[in-house]
Amino acid sequence: MRVILAFLTALVFSATAFAVQPDEVLKDPAMEKRAREISVELRCLVCQNQSIDDSDAQLAKDLRLLVRERLVAGDSDQQVRDFLVQRYGEFVLLKPTFSAHNMLLWLTPALVLILGGIGAYTALRRRPQPAQALDDEEQKALEALLRRDRSAS
Amino acid sequence: MLVEAGHYALALALGLSLIQFIVPLWGARASDPVLMSVAPATGLAVFGCVAFSFLALTIAYVSSDFSVLNVVQNSHSAKPLIYKISGVWGNHEGSMLLWILILTLFGAVVALAKNSIPLRLQANTLAVQAAVTIAFLLFILLTSNPFTRVIPAAAEGQDLNPLLQDPGLAIHPPLLYIGYVGFSISFAFAIAALIDGRIDAVWARIVRPWTLGAWAFLTLGIAMGSYWAYYELGWGGWWFWDPVENASLMPWLAGTALVHSTVVMEKRDALKVWTILLAILTFSLSLLGTFLVRSGVLTSVHSFAVDPERGTFILGILILFIGGSLALFAWRAPMLKQGGLFAPVSREGALVLNNLFLATACATVLIGTLYPLALEVVTGDKISVGEPFFNLTFIPLVLPLLLLLPLGQTLAWKRGNFLGTAQRLYAVFGISILVTIALFAYEHGGPVAAPLGIGLGVYLVLGSLNEIVTRSWSKGTPLSVAWRKAANLPRSTWGTALAHAGVGLTVIGIAATAWGVEGLAAVKVGGSVKAGNYEARLERVVPRIEANFREDAAVFTILRNGQALGTLESMKRLYVTRGMPTTEAGIMTIGLGQVYASLGEVEADGSVGVRLYYKPLVLLIWIGSLIMALGGGISLTDRRLRIGAPVPAKTAPAAPVPAE
Numbered sequence: 001m002r003v004i005l006a007f008l009t010a011l012v013f014s015a016t017a018f019a020v021q022p023d024e025v026l027k028d029p030a031m032e033k034r035a036r037e038i039s040v041e042l043r044c045l046v047c048q049n050q051s052i053d054d055s056d057a058q059l060a061k062d063l064r065l066l067v068r069e070r071l072v073a074g075d076s077d078q079q080v081r082d083f084l085v086q087r088y089g090e091f092v093l094l095k096p097t098f099s100a101h102n103m104l105l106w107l108t109p110a111l112v113l114i115l116g117g118i119g120a121y122t123a124l125r126r127r128p129q130p131a132q133a134l135d136d137e138e139q140k141a142l143e144a145l146l147r148r149d150r151s152a153s
Numbered sequence: 154m155l156v157e158a159g160h161y162a163l164a165l166a167l168g169l170s171l172i173q174f175i176v177p178l179w180g181a182r183a184s185d186p187v188l189m190s191v192a193p194a195t196g197l198a199v200f201g202c203v204a205f206s207f208l209a210l211t212i213a214y215v216s217s218d219f220s221v222l223n224v225v226q227n228s229h230s231a232k233p234l235i236y237k238i239s240g241v242w243g244n245h246e247g248s249m250l251l252w253i254l255i256l257t258l259f260g261a262v263v264a265l266a267k268n269s270i271p272l273r274l275q276a277n278t279l280a281v282q283a284a285v286t287i288a289f290l291l292f293i294l295l296t297s298n299p300f301t302r303v304i305p306a307a308a309e310g311q312d313l314n315p316l317l318q319d320p321g322l323a324i325h326p327p328l329l330y331i332g333y334v335g336f337s338i339s340f341a342f343a344i345a346a347l348i349d350g351r352i353d354a355v356w357a358r359i360v361r362p363w364t365l366g367a368w369a370f371l372t373l374g375i376a377m378g379s380y381w382a383y384y385e386l387g388w389g390g391w392w393f394w395d396p397v398e399n400a401s402l403m404p405w406l407a408g409t410a411l412v413h414s415t416v417v418m419e420k421r422d423a424l425k426v427w428t429i430l431l432a433i434l435t436f437s438l439s440l441l442g443t444f445l446v447r448s449g450v451l452t453s454v455h456s457f458a459v460d461p462e463r464g465t466f467i468l469g470i471l472i473l474f475i476g477g478s479l480a481l482f483a484w485r486a487p488m489l490k491q492g493g494l495f496a497p498v499s500r501e502g503a504l505v506l507n508n509l510f511l512a513t514a515c516a517t518v519l520i521g522t523l524y525p526l527a528l529e530v531v532t533g534d535k536i537s538v539g540e541p542f543f544n545l546t547f548i549p550l551v552l553p554l555l556l557l558l559p560l561g562q563t564l565a566w567k568r569g570n571f572l573g574t575a576q577r578l579y580a581v582f583g584i585s586i587l588v589t590i591a592l593f594a595y596e597h598g599g600p601v602a603a604p605l606g607i608g609l610g611v612y613l614v615l616g617s618l619n620e621i622v623t624r625s626w627s628k629g630t631p632l633s634v635a636w637r638k639a640a641n642l643p644r645s646t647w648g649t650a651l652a653h654a655g656v657g658l659t660v661i662g663i664a665a666t667a668w669g670v671e672g673l674a675a676v677k678v679g680g681s682v683k684a685g686n687y688e689a690r691l692e693r694v695v696p697r698i699e700a701n702f703r704e705d706a707a708v709f710t711i712l713r714n715g716q717a718l719g720t721l722e723s724m725k726r727l728y729v730t731r732g733m734p735t736t737e738a739g740i741m742t743i744g745l746g747q748v749y750a751s752l753g754e755v756e757a758d759g760s761v762g763v764r765l766y767y768k769p770l771v772l773l774i775w776i777g778s779l780i781m782a783l784g785g786g787i788s789l790t791d792r793r794l795r796i797g798a799p800v801p802a803k804t805a806p807a808a809p810v811p812a813e
Contacts, residue, residue, distance in 0.1 A: 090537075
């Protein structure tokens with residue numbers, strides 16, 4: 001199954017290298033950390049589900065530089081993301097937005113769990129329970145029946 | 154000539170499969186033992202044909218027969234022998250042939266197990282198996298023929314994709330396919346039961362080893378693929394939530410649920426309808442995975458639309474089998490009699506919860522994989538679903554599952570006592586909490602996830618082994634007696650404990666990645682890059698020329714706190730035929746952790762980018778998976794599976810169930 005991934009990776013890697021290059025790193029460690037955190041959630045558009053932080057593609061490098069440029073220019077994390085979405089569309093976000101057209105995606109796990117739970121519960125409830133001890137009323141009724149039996153014989 | 158014979162053997166296999174499909178079904182309906190016994194005979198013959206065909210293709214590869222298109226496109230005369238062989242399944246056509254080979258191999262093993270499976274069940278099962286074989290043989294013969302010739306023959310081949318020229322990837326596809334395709338047997342048994350309208354604990358006992366075997370192989374296959382990605386793709390990650398990976402994770406999750414529900418069915422004759430449904434769903438997910446990977450739909454919906462022949466064919470197979478089997482299920486399932494009763498708090502109840510969480514986790518991966526495709530088709534919007542999504546949805550589903558695992562394993566069947574069970578785990582709770590606190594104190598201020606995750610892993614490992622201890626030792630028992638008792642516990646008990654402990658080890662490995670450190674620098678010879686306490690000093694760069702690639706090997710000395718530990722080599726390779734560069738990470742294993750160095754670009758001033766990681770305990774991720782698979786294997790050797798289910802009829806002394 002990995003075969004295909006490998007083929008695609010091979011296609012995508014025009015030049016072998018790796019993710020963040022030494023010359024890209026920002027001087028300010030706090031800002032670099034923010035850049036890395038943003039990068040992890042941005043998709044390298046030409047790769048298979050790879051973040052720009054992981055990818056070796058040229059495009060990923062450009063995006064990494066862009067993220068850092070915006071941060072240096074004083075953008076907040078959210079502004080950087082918005083900027084990229086505006087430019088490349090929602091496709092660039094590895095974490096889909098909580099918008100209307102993604103509701104089904106985000107809610108499915110909870111729905112399956114709840115419906116599955118209810119389903120399992122009712123299926124088990126519907127079945128006869130293992131015999132339980134008689135309550136007082138039943139006990140009395142049983143004794144009455146037994147007495148009648150005995151007196152009849 | 155051999156190539157044509159191989160092609161012909163596939164056509165012959167198709168004809169025989171048709172017989173294997175029709176005659177036994179008819180025989181089972183008419184209760185005619187002669188017609189039913191056609192099934193094992195044809196099953197073996199079909200396997201023989203496909204095996205011959207596979208052998209023919211392998212010989213074409215090994216002898217570098219460049220008059221065969223498939224060989225030209227995926228092989229090279231200078232390639233090492235192992236990659237000539239693995240090249241057979243390193244491409245679309247060959248991997249589909251491997252798929253069918255494994256499918257028919259399973260059919261052949263069912264055919265040979267005639268003393269342990271009732272004839273009627275065997276006939277129906279092999280007929281269903283034949284239906285799957287027919288569909289895939291048609292697929293290969295009509296759209297993906299690996300035996301196409303090229304005239305004139307090529308002088309040299311175009312080589313196998315260099316990323317695939319790796320021992321890990323040579324054995325990864327066969328392992329994965331044995332798992333994937335192995336679930337076809339559980340599926341065939343389920344459909345056979347539906348056709349017959351009868352299902353009981355004997356059915357569960359027969360099906361269980363197949364499911365368990367397939368599951369163990371799938372576990373190995375996924376672990377192997379993950380380790381390959383880790384060392385070969387060069388950025389140190391081991392799981393990417395890539396659709397291709399998800400395609401193998403989904404059947405694994407469903408298969409894990411199936412392994413557990415068949416236990417309930419075998420021991421307590423309960424959860425029958427659900428188990429049947431799960432068997433159908435598990436194989437459906439295997440088919441879905443094959444479709445996703447083989448149709449090109451993942452790359453983009455458009456590439457699928459441009460060359461839709463293969464994709465449409467597999468989609469057809471998918472709809473036919475999933476739709477058909479679910480329709481049969483809807484029609485027949487209500488006739489199945491429900492068996493054993495149990496209270497909500499019981500081992501059965503815990504396993505129902507296990508299935509609920511696993512099924513939901515599986516649904517989560519499914520929606521995450523298919524939603525972007527569906528959305529694009531319906532609205533044209535393109536979105537990505539990546540790791541952040543799965544971290545937010547999948548992990549919260551797995552956590553409760555793991556927390557409940559040792560409790561469930563300790564609960565009694567039928568009606569359990571929650572408090573009493575928790576009491577038996579006091580020591581386990583205590584130690585895990587102490588470990589967590591100690592780790593927090595030790596790392597003071599480090600990532601929160603690591604101590605919590607490792608605490609959870611320790612809880613799982615101890616909780617699983619606790620079962621063995623409490624069943625063989627109580628206060629006052631001499632150790633020698635306890636030891637003998639433990640050794641005499643059923644193998645399935647050991648298998649369960651080991652597999653669950655394996656889960657714990659994997660969890661520890663995953664949690665410890667939070668402690669990983671990395672460093673990045675452009676270095677020249679003599680320079681070094683640091684990651685935490687570790688340092689890699691570039692000693693020299695050695696150029697080498699091998700049969701089918703050239704490489705520059707960078708030799709690093711690895712130091713910890715200034716103390717030299719040894720050397721490792723990272724390579725940049727150029728595969729000559731395809732002109733394709735690859736990187737080979739240098740890895741040094743220290744205990745259970747690894748130092749990992751990969752090379753980047755060579756700068757204008759002659760320095761080279763080096764990324765250095767130290768990943769503590771990272772090996773536990775895969776060691777845990779190996780132990781999970783081992784646990785499955787040990788369960789397979791359990792006496793009751795070896796001896797097989799009693800078959801009412803004139804049987805000879807029960808023969809062993811083949812444990813594949």
